[in-house]
Amino acid sequence: MSALNIKKGSTSHSAYNLRDTHSDVVERHTLAVIVANEAGVLARVIGLFSGRGYNIDSLTVAEVDHTGHRSRITVVTSGTPSVIEQIKAQLGRIVPVHEVHDLTTEGQSVERELALFKVAGKGDKRVEALRLADIFRANVVDSTLESFIFEVTGTSEKIDAFAELMRPLGLTELARTGVAALSRGAEAV
Structure with missing residues (x-):
């Protein structure tokens, strides 16, 4: 039994990830993905999910920076902590993706x-x-x-x-x- 009352998860105020990435518990996560606003980017992001059998519970897309030609894709998905980490890592490797944020673990949203x-x-x-x-x-x-x-x-x-x-x-x-x-x-x- 821990003497500290530390909640599971990481925040922008902590240098430590306290989540158990080997857990079998399915969690719901909201991901904010900033991408280049160009043809085919949404298809590549969605292709990552469908190609690996990940489910999308909700998906919204809109241009957020007209001069910088950037769009924001908000994806709500579910999976074990290791699957969520894998999704974030794979999204980050797609070339037109500029940023990937997990709003569920980065603090309040x-x-x-x-x-x-x-x-x-x-x-x-x-x-x-x-x-x-x-x-x-x-x-x-x-x-x-x-x-x-x-x-x-x-x-x-x-x-x-x-x-x-x-x-x-x-x-x-x-x-x-x-x-x-x-x-x-x-x-x-």
């Missing part, structure tokens, strides 16, 4: 996702859908006499919870953007 929900219903179900949307701070972005389209922004868990509540009320369609994430603090990633 903020993750958000946007989703659109089409809910069809009449009467009490319609009223209940509006009531729940208010609780979840969902915006009504379109309305007809038979349906609503709600916009929800938040964590993936919040999106999942809203979807579960809307299913019995007439959820007919769902579109999700995937996770966008930034590390907290003054330093840029």
